[in-house]
Structures are given as C-alpha cells and as structure tokens.
Amino acid sequence: MAYLNYRGIVLKEVNTGEADKIITVLTAEEGKISIAAKNARRAKNSLSSGTQLLCYSSYMLFKGKELYNMSSCEVIEPNYEIRNDIVKLTYCSHILELAADNVQEGEPSEEILQLLLNTLYVIAKTSRSLDLITRVFELRLMALLGYEPHVISCVSCNKTEDKKMFFDLDSSGLVCSECVNKNGRVVSLLPGTVKALKYIMCINPQKLYSFSLSEESIKELYIISKSYIKEHLGKEYNKLDYLKYLNLK
Ligand SMILES: [Zn+2]
Structure with a gap:
C-alpha cells in the first residue's frame, strides 16, 4: 500500500460510527482533504490528539475509495491556548x-x-x-x-x-x-x-x-x-x- 505524508490543520470534524471521525484538513499539496480516522474518539487511541479541531499535525495516509484513511499522526502544534479560551x-x-x-x-x-x-x-x-x-x-x-x-x-x-x-x-x-x-x-x-x-x-x-x-x-x-x-x-x-x-x- 502506498502511503502519503501530509501536514495540515484540522478545519472540521464530524463524528461517525461508534468511535470514528471524519476530519477536513487543510494541506499545502492538495488544499482541503477529507480523512477517515478510525477509533479517533477513543481516549487512548493514538489518533485522538492529532485529529482535534485546530491541531496542526503530520499525517500518514492511504487512499480509500472516497476518502483518505489515516494510518498514524503526529501532533506538531496542538494550539491548546485557543481551545481553552x-x-x-x-x-x-x-x-x-x-x-x-x-x-x-x-x-x-x-x-x-x-x-x-x-x-x-x-x-x-x-x-x-x-x-x-x-x-x-x-x-x-x-x-x-x-x-x-x-x-x-x-x-x-x-x-x-x-x-x-x-x-x-x-x-x-x-x-x-x-x-x-x-x-x-x-x-x-x-x-x-x-x-x-x-x-x-x-x-x-x-x-x-x-x-x-x-x-x-x-x-x-x-x-x-x-x-x-x-x-x-x-x-x-x-x-x-x-x-x-x-x-x-
Ligand atoms: Zn481618483
């Protein structure tokens, strides 16, 4: 499977299924993209922090039929100061x-x-x-x-x-x-x-x-x-x- 690595900011998040999310991310390479993040709403899941609104992260993705799917992510700037105010x-x-x-x-x-x-x-x-x-x-x-x-x-x-x-x-x-x-x-x-x-x-x-x-x-x-x-x-x-x-x- 070919992985893609993009950096971007989460512009939007929509909850799906029991614990999943679809996020809209702004990237330099492809503008706005939609990414499915499985289990991202589970507190201990490794995708939970990097898939929150305003987060700037590095994402490893693979292309699905309609959306990108997230394999892993690493937070670069969480922008906590904004979310707490x-x-x-x-x-x-x-x-x-x-x-x-x-x-x-x-x-x-x-x-x-x-x-x-x-x-x-x-x-x-x-x-x-x-x-x-x-x-x-x-x-x-x-x-x-x-x-x-x-x-x-x-x-x-x-x-x-x-x-x-x-x-x-x-x-x-x-x-x-x-x-x-x-x-x-x-x-x-x-x-x-x-x-x-x-x-x-x-x-x-x-x-x-x-x-x-x-x-x-x-x-x-x-x-x-x-x-x-x-x-x-x-x-x-x-x-x-x-x-x-x-x-x-
Ligand atoms: Zn004039």
Missing part, C-alpha cells in the same frame, strides 16, 4: 469556517495554509486585538482566493494619496475625494485605515501581524471586510455574533 476559540471557529468553505479540494494551497498557521500562532501565543487579527486574515485570504481589492491608488484616476480616501465596494478598491460617488456603496476611511489596507495587501507574510491600529480604523476594516466577503463569497459569516450573546463583546 472561549473568546479565542470563537474567533478561530469563524476563521476555520472561512477556510473550510472557500479552499478547494485538490488545489495546492500553500500560501493559505501559511496564512492560517501564522494567524493561529498569533492568536494562541499573544494577546493582540482579536478583531484586528481576524480582519487581517479575512482580507489577506480574499486576496489569496483571487479577490484582491485595489488599495495602492484610486481605482479611477490612479492618484496614490488624497486628503480623504474611500473604499468603493462596486469597484472593489480605493477611490479619492474627486472620483468618489457618494451615492454609491462607499465607506469613508481614516488615513490610518488606508495605510493599514496597503500594509495588509502588500507586506510579506512574516510581517503581516507586526502593526497596531486604532479602534476606529479596526471598525472601518470590519465594515469593509464584512461587505466585501458577502459580495464576493455570497455568504454572511455570523459565528462572531455568538460573542454578543455571551456578553463577551
């Missing part, structure tokens, strides 16, 4: 849902895997603003999925700076104060938000989370990102509303 876990559920819904099966996804690993690391190991981290992830993910907004200059006249810039949803990018259509779907932006958008789209992945931003600008990023995702992915992602019910936000 309801607020961090809720933000990460939202992030995992975005990845699970929009990464294709069989499509190499190395950059998206790197983005997700990087994002989970910052959430797990630091106390940085979860709202800022989530907006950065969302916008960078949109770019990697092929929906990069135009944030280098005004989409109409190409001016790179103006006293006031806006984000225009209809043209998926920045517009200056002369080109803006105030009756259109536009978000007025603070200078800090414009700078942040450029940074998020252009900076190399290692430095993606090395900046801070005012609360007002984080709110503006939220308005842009939420509408932009709905516009291009055709779905509203509402898992973060859960925090309001718990009075945690």
Whole structure:
C-alpha cells in the first residue's frame, strides 16, 4: 500500500460510527482533504490528539475509495491556548469556517495554509486585538482566493494619496475625494485605515501581524471586510455574533 505524508490543520470534524471521525484538513499539496480516522474518539487511541479541531499535525495516509484513511499522526502544534479560551476559540471557529468553505479540494494551497498557521500562532501565543487579527486574515485570504481589492491608488484616476480616501465596494478598491460617488456603496476611511489596507495587501507574510491600529480604523476594516466577503463569497459569516450573546463583546 502506498502511503502519503501530509501536514495540515484540522478545519472540521464530524463524528461517525461508534468511535470514528471524519476530519477536513487543510494541506499545502492538495488544499482541503477529507480523512477517515478510525477509533479517533477513543481516549487512548493514538489518533485522538492529532485529529482535534485546530491541531496542526503530520499525517500518514492511504487512499480509500472516497476518502483518505489515516494510518498514524503526529501532533506538531496542538494550539491548546485557543481551545481553552472561549473568546479565542470563537474567533478561530469563524476563521476555520472561512477556510473550510472557500479552499478547494485538490488545489495546492500553500500560501493559505501559511496564512492560517501564522494567524493561529498569533492568536494562541499573544494577546493582540482579536478583531484586528481576524480582519487581517479575512482580507489577506480574499486576496489569496483571487479577490484582491485595489488599495495602492484610486481605482479611477490612479492618484496614490488624497486628503480623504474611500473604499468603493462596486469597484472593489480605493477611490479619492474627486472620483468618489457618494451615492454609491462607499465607506469613508481614516488615513490610518488606508495605510493599514496597503500594509495588509502588500507586506510579506512574516510581517503581516507586526502593526497596531486604532479602534476606529479596526471598525472601518470590519465594515469593509464584512461587505466585501458577502459580495464576493455570497455568504454572511455570523459565528462572531455568538460573542454578543455571551456578553463577551
Ligand atoms: Zn481618483
């Protein structure tokens, strides 16, 4: 039997049978894959730890008729800090849902895997603003999925700076104060938000989370990102509303 060795993050888990699981894993080589893990729900089973949500592991697999089957796994990063914190876990559920819904099966996804690993690391190991981290992830993910907004200059006249810039949803990018259509779907932006958008789209992945931003600008990023995702992915992602019910936000 030919074994394959993949590293990946568990995006989703579904219980099957008496003690089995099917997990959805994001890999660099094949994007999203589904893996059957026999007996993974038994506490002492060697597959139990590496098949939990958010776990980054190395998997030995063999191909079955429809799914991969797991032969063994070794945990690289369990991300315990996230699973033990309801607020961090809720933000990460939202992030995992975005990845699970929009990464294709069989499509190499190395950059998206790197983005997700990087994002989970910052959430797990630091106390940085979860709202800022989530907006950065969302916008960078949109770019990697092929929906990069135009944030280098005004989409109409190409001016790179103006006293006031806006984000225009209809043209998926920045517009200056002369080109803006105030009756259109536009978000007025603070200078800090414009700078942040450029940074998020252009900076190399290692430095993606090395900046801070005012609360007002984080709110503006939220308005842009939420509408932009709905516009291009055709779905509203509402898992973060859960925090309001718990009075945690
Ligand atoms: Zn312009």
